[in-house]
Amino acid sequence: MSQTVLSVEDLVVEYPVPTGVFRAVDSVSFSVDRGATVAIVGESGCGKSTIAKSIVRLLTPTSGRIVVDGTDIAQLSEKALRPFRSRVQMVFQDPYGSLDPHLTAVDIVGEPLRLQGVRDKRKRAEKAAELMDRVGLPTTALHRRPAEFSGGQRQRIGIARALASGPEILVCDEATSALDVSVQAQVLDLLREIQHDTGLTYVFISHNLGVVREISETVAVMSKGKVVESGSTADVLAHPREPYTQALRAAALDPTSMVGIKPRRITSKRPAAPQPAGAAS
Numbered sequence: 001m002s003q004t005v006l007s008v009e010d011l012v013v014e015y016p017v018p019t020g021v022f023r024a025v026d027s028v029s030f031s032v033d034r035g036a037t038v039a040i041v042g043e044s045g046c047g048k049s050t051i052a053k054s055i056v057r058l059l060t061p062t063s064g065r066i067v068v069d070g071t072d073i074a075q076l077s078e079k080a081l082r083p084f085r086s087r088v089q090m091v092f093q094d095p096y097g098s099l100d101p102h103l104t105a106v107d108i109v110g111e112p113l114r115l116q117g118v119r120d121k122r123k124r125a126e127k128a129a130e131l132m133d134r135v136g137l138p139t140t141a142l143h144r145r146p147a148e149f150s151g152g153q154r155q156r157i158g159i160a161r162a163l164a165s166g167p168e169i170l171v172c173d174e175a176t177s178a179l180d181v182s183v184q185a186q187v188l189d190l191l192r193e194i195q196h197d198t199g200l201t202y203v204f205i206s207h208n209l210g211v212v213r214e215i216s217e218t219v220a221v222m223s224k225g226k227v228v229e230s231g232s233t234a235d236v237l238a239h240p241r242e243p244y245t246q247a248l249r250a251a252a253l254d255p256t257s258m259v260g261i262k263p264r265r266i267t268s269k270r271p272a273a274p275q276p277a278g279a280a281s
Contacts, residue, residue: 036201041219131163
């Protein structure tokens with residue numbers, strides 16, 4: 001029997017601007033069952049990353065509810081939020097900017113454990129080594145700094161750090177967008193494997209329909225701060241109802257597999273390349 005672990009209800013997030021306020025997220029609602037993945041997809045600036053930051057409470061929503069296992073965390077004070085910090089973690093888009101360049105991998109992964117009260121440095125190092133192994137990095141990498149890793153390896157460190165506190169919900173904010181295609185596939189495989197083994201719940205933020213198709217069961221399509229279409233990922237991508245979703249699908253490299261060559265109806269509309277002056281017509 002499915003159980004809803006996260007429910008976002010009528011979420012509104014506004015930012016102050018010189019002329020008043022800008023509504024980045026406008027009455028967004030969705031939910032996700034324990035052990036499942038919901039994807040939030042849309043173009044840059046549509047509000048999806050603002051939703052991600054709201055769920056992990058890096059910012060406080062203007063209004064609405066964010067219910068985690070029956071508790072609304074949307075307006076909780078920092079002190080009241082502390083028990084939920086370990087339960088809802090985030091993997092950030094930039095696998096380098098999200099890691100402290102001065103710390104070694106063992107210290108980065110072990111930091112959440114220290115905050116949870118694990119004072120024994122040796123125990124933190126042992127747990128960090130276990131997590132590094134879990135995400136496919138050798139123990140020889142424990143004492144290297146972020147600059148000594150590739151982009152994909154840095155993202156694996158970010159995932160290990162997020163797992164260190166034993167979360168129930170993992171929010172992945174464009175977690176593969178900065179990676180090469182082959183590395184994206186490896187990280188997606190890793191996330192699926194971790195979910196299978198641990199029962200983690202994912203909120204996956206992306207603009208890439210191919211990634212969304214691979215990782216999620218349900219999807220919410222956003223435009224200008226609003227959800228314009230939602231449902232099972234297979235149905236929404238195969239038979240989009242809204243013009244905006246149809247445009248996103250058409251802009252994918254291949255609307256059936258989301259990889260490969262752009263569809264002919266798009267490439268055929270490209271303007272012809274200008275010919276040099278004097279060239280024969």
